[in-house]
Amino acid sequence: VPEEVVNFGAGPAKLPPEVLLEVQQELLNYGDTGIGVMEMSHRSSTYDKIHNDTINLFKEILDVPDNYKILFVHGGGRGAFAAVALNLIQKTGEADYLITGTWSNIAAQDAEIFGKVNRVIPPLAKGQNAPDLSDLKLSENASYFYYCANETIEGFELPVVPPITNVPIVCDMSSNILTKKIDVSKYGVVLFCVQKNIGPAGVAVLIVREDLIGSKKPNCPVFLDFSVVSKSNSLLNTPPTFVIYVCGKVLKHVKKVGGIQAMEKLCRIKSEILYNLIDDSDGFFINEVHPTCRSRINVTFRIKGGKEVEDKFLELAQKAGMIQLKGHRSVSGIRASLYNAITVEEVAKLAGLMRLFEGEYS
Numbered sequence: 001v002p003e004e005v006v007n008f009g010a011g012p013a014k015l016p017p018e019v020l021l022e023v024q025q026e027l028l029n030y031g032d033t034g035i036g037v038m039e040m041s042h043r044s045s046t047y048d049k050i051h052n053d054t055i056n057l058f059k060e061i062l063d064v065p066d067n068y069k070i071l072f073v074h075g076g077g078r079g080a081f082a083a084v085a086l087n088l089i090q091k092t093g094e095a096d097y098l099i100t101g102t103w104s105n106i107a108a109q110d111a112e113i114f115g116k117v118n119r120v121i122p123p124l125a126k127g128q129n130a131p132d133l134s135d136l137k138l139s140e141n142a143s144y145f146y147y148c149a150n151e152t153i154e155g156f157e158l159p160v161v162p163p164i165t166n167v168p169i170v171c172d173m174s175s176n177i178l179t180k181k182i183d184v185s186k187y188g189v190v191l192f193c194v195q196k197n198i199g200p201a202g203v204a205v206l207i208v209r210e211d212l213i214g215s216k217k218p219n220c221p222v223f224l225d226f227s228v229v230s231k232s233n234s235l236l237n238t239p240p241t242f243v244i245y246v247c248g249k250v251l252k253h254v255k256k257v258g259g260i261q262a263m264e265k266l267c268r269i270k271s272e273i274l275y276n277l278i279d280d281s282d283g284f285f286i287n288e289v290h291p292t293c294r295s296r297i298n299v300t301f302r303i304k305g306g307k308e309v310e311d312k313f314l315e316l317a318q319k320a321g322m323i324q325l326k327g328h329r330s331v332s333g334i335r336a337s338l339y340n341a342i343t344v345e346e347v348a349k350l351a352g353l354m355r356l357f358e359g360e361y362s
């Protein structure tokens, strides 16, 4: 193992080392209880405080209005895809989906099990053109409008909220939550899995506007029913207690280092380092995403010469301790994920290697 490992993984991903050290210190004995959080009843007052602290930190950091509930559900991001359809599609039996890449496409397929899904734009070439938001084929009868704010696999981030006013907007922010200020009041539901920017895998968070709670499909499983989850404060059955505890720690850390504003700035600086280098490489490094939709979080690129050259790059990166840079198996190439725990220095290190590589192989 190289001395210093830099983890550019797309999720599960790097977490702040300060937080992990704290977790390590508390692993066997949390707050002088003599046991760790993993071993503690989810009905204990100690856990209850951890649970509510985490919920309140989400509310505070994301500036969540009072008429929204924070729900923790099992099943990760895809669990949340199903939960959204099961709880919202019943009203009309239909929903509109904006497909911009792999994850919104999967969400549409997962929703189709429970109702009619209308795709509001034709497929984007490679999923990477800018969608024309002024020409959406909205249905007359949708219960909600769904989109993904950042397509983790393609490295495609929609810079604006689609101009939808007649139905609630549901947004998957799994990979860009906590990386920029959002106006929760524009949404009916904001959903995200936590294993990218906030904690270990194991829970999905749904921020749900209260009036959307209570119209589930009759066959919705109890543990995904917004109404039941909300009334039980996400404690219907055993939640992933340890995951929620680590999420709380990361949220506290984000607050300490400057909150969303600081994260947003960092995110821009880090992604610009890589995009500037890509654009200055005379076509040696290639980013295929439309310039207005380049992700500030997942920077994807190909290298001139194709797979053989890319494999060489990945091998050298690995040797230098820069790991999990391989693009998703469905799209290949390289993907550097720059979640909040990744530092500017770490990105500069990757940029250094890219420059050296370009010098040698272009």
Ligand code: PMP
Binding pocket: 011, 075, 076, 077, 078, 079, 103, 148, 150, 151, 152, 153, 172, 173, 174, 175, 193
């Ligand atoms: N949405 C997005 C944007 C994602 O990146 C992912 C996971 N990579 C998911 C949803 C699915 O999350 P999970 O694996 O927890 O189901």
